[in-house]
Amino acid sequence: MADFPERTLRIGTRSSPLALTQTDMVIAALRQHEPELQTEVVPVTTEADKWQGDLAQLGGKGLYVREIDTMLQRGDIDAAVHCVKDVPGDVPLPRGLIFAAYMERPDVRDVLLFPEGSGYTSLADLPPGAIILSSAVRRKAQVLRARPDLKVVRVRGAIGSRLEKLDGKRKLDGVKPDGMILAVAGLARLGIERPGYVLSMDEMLPPVGAGVLGLECRQDDPAVGALLEKVNHPKTQREVTAERVMLHGLRGHCNSPIAGYCTTEGDGQLSLRGMVFDREGSKFANVMVWDEHQGDPAVLGARACAELLRQGARDIIEGIPH
Numbered sequence: 001m002a003d004f005p006e007r008t009l010r011i012g013t014r015s016s017p018l019a020l021t022q023t024d025m026v027i028a029a030l031r032q033h034e035p036e037l038q039t040e041v042v043p044v045t046t047e048a049d050k051w052q053g054d055l056a057q058l059g060g061k062g063l064y065v066r067e068i069d070t071m072l073q074r075g076d077i078d079a080a081v082h083c084v085k086d087v088p089g090d091v092p093l094p095r096g097l098i099f100a101a102y103m104e105r106p107d108v109r110d111v112l113l114f115p116e117g118s119g120y121t122s123l124a125d126l127p128p129g130a131i132i133l134s135s136a137v138r139r140k141a142q143v144l145r146a147r148p149d150l151k152v153v154r155v156r157g158a159i160g161s162r163l164e165k166l167d168g169k170r171k172l173d174g175v176k177p178d179g180m181i182l183a184v185a186g187l188a189r190l191g192i193e194r195p196g197y198v199l200s201m202d203e204m205l206p207p208v209g210a211g212v213l214g215l216e217c218r219q220d221d222p223a224v225g226a227l228l229e230k231v232n233h234p235k236t237q238r239e240v241t242a243e244r245v246m247l248h249g250l251r252g253h254c255n256s257p258i259a260g261y262c263t264t265e266g267d268g269q270l271s272l273r274g275m276v277f278d279r280e281g282s283k284f285a286n287v288m289v290w291d292e293h294q295g296d297p298a299v300l301g302a303r304a305c306a307e308l309l310r311q312g313a314r315d316i317i318e319g320i321p322h
């Protein structure tokens, strides 16, 4: 088979506006290295996108990536762009697939948005019993940890439709929300600017892989692998490796609130924070480990996992129905 740029790179992605924007970003980055690159974007509306109920009932959020991975395995596409945070951490990657590159990580924080004209400016402002929209068990646990009096209500759909629900422009089963939590990176990529309260790392530790775009291909397609590797960001790759090894070792399920965030200090040393919560965030394990020897990030991830398990993470995870 011809190499690039003669060959056309077929890229699979979800069909949401965010996923399509992210894929455009990836193509722009690839063209910095391969200006003549021909691409074909293959948008896939996954079962998870069509289903508006609780994802856990359908098999968890892994469904966002599974259909696209199957297409990649079959050769219907040559590469896939995934949000790493949507890639399941409790099962290995599908046979024959690898992540050839991780794009540089942007702001990983979550932001609490309020309905237009509500006058709220922070988490502390919200009145007792206020309603927050989010489907993420990790966000729910951490909101309730800070404000046990609040109520967290599930919301699904693309970011644009979620914002309409927040602003009362779209029906929401009689619920009148006071806030909604989204990733800063997703809003920025969509060019959506609205005031909100950016949650600190102590209030809201991000999910493993937050903000990172992973570029996946078949192991037996070295031409694509070599192309994708050109946009790999080694620092992000090390951080994601540490976070994901921690996640694998915890063997969570789709209802387990787990957070993990690895950063690189100025001298190149990695630090990794990990937390495992119960559903209400009232019980949790919490670790921070440093890679003093600047060694293998996987070892750092394994250490964080071991320490979380020592603190009782297994019981916390198993204590949640799934």
Ligand SMILES: NCc1[nH]cc(CCC(=O)O)c1CC(=O)O
Residues within 6 Å of the ligand: 083, 084, 085, 086, 181, 182, 183, 184, 185, 186, 209, 210, 211, 212, 213
């Ligand atoms: N769960 C959907 C999803 N997957 C990735 C992002 C945002 C970008 C990222 O963190 O990778 C979002 C939206 C959100 O959580 O607000």
